[in-house]
Amino acid sequence: MxxxxxxxxxxxxxxxxxxxxxxxxxxxxxxxxxxxxxxxxxxxxxxxxxxxxxxxxxxxxxPAAPAVSDxxxxxxxxxxxxxxxxxxxxxxxxxxxxxxLAIMGVLGSLYPLGTVLLALTVLRERLTRVQVVGVVLALAASAALAFG
Structure with missing residues (x-):
């Protein structure tokens, strides 16, 4: 909840x-x-x-503060x-x-996709099936908005 x-x-x-x-x-x-x-x-x-x-x-x-070079x-x-x-x-x-506003709101809300892509490439994380479905739906919705 x-x-x-x-x-x-x-x-x-x-x-x-x-x-x-x-x-x-x-x-x-x-x-x-x-x-x-x-x-x-x-x-x-x-x-x-x-x-x-x-x-x-x-x-x-x-005493607990890191050095500036750190x-x-x-x-x-x-x-x-x-x-x-x-x-x-x-x-x-x-x-x-x-x-x-509607178009920019949808496109702007795709910012978490960048985080997911960074996690995939930099951290070598794997997506679950639900996450893959979410990414595909977000991209499909953006494409539908662009061409609709």
């Missing part, structure tokens, strides 16, 4: 984000993304601060992921202003 509630909340959040971004006037260009970035960064900072206070973590390192690969990965998300969001807003 918890998974269903989380999935429903995630779907409502994702759909709501698309609706709000589509409702912004095209003249605003990418200003809504700037607001999204600032609000997201502020919320992240608040959550991080609360977690550090609750856990009693040190703000500036300490963090470099993770920081590079985080910056790369952030840049890719920014590009994806910019393309989403551009697409929402150019096309229809």
């Amino acid at each position: 918890r998974a269903v509630v989380l999935a429903a909340a995630s779907g409502v959040g994702f759909g709501g984000y698309n609706v709000v971004m589509e409702a912004t006037p095209p003249e605003s260009q990418f200003a809504p993304l700037l607001v999204d970035l600032v609000v997201g960064a502020a919320l992240f900072a608040v959550v991080l601060a609360v977690l550090r206070v609750v856990r009693g973590d040190s703000w500036w390192g300490g 963090r470099t690969p993770g920081l590079r990965f985080a910056v790369s992921a952030g840049l890719l998300v920014a590009v994806a969001n910019a393309l989403l807003v551009w697409g929402l202003h150019q096309g229809e």
Whole structure:
């Protein structure tokens, strides 16, 4: 039941984000993304601060803090992921202003497919039959939307 509630909340959040971004006037260009970035960064900072206070973590390192050189690969990965998300969001807003919300919503919701493909190629994971059916249905629905 918890998974269903989380999935429903995630779907409502994702759909709501698309609706709000589509409702912004095209003249605003990418200003809504700037607001999204600032609000997201502020919320992240608040959550991080609360977690550090609750856990009693040190703000500036300490005996348990990893050395800066140990963090470099993770920081590079985080910056790369952030840049890719920014590009994806910019393309989403551009697409929402150019096309229809229903089409962009369906195409945008295919983002988990990228995660599945990465798991297949990088981690060498195997898909279950249910997952294969889900991937095939998602791709078929996208093709039907594109040609329909």
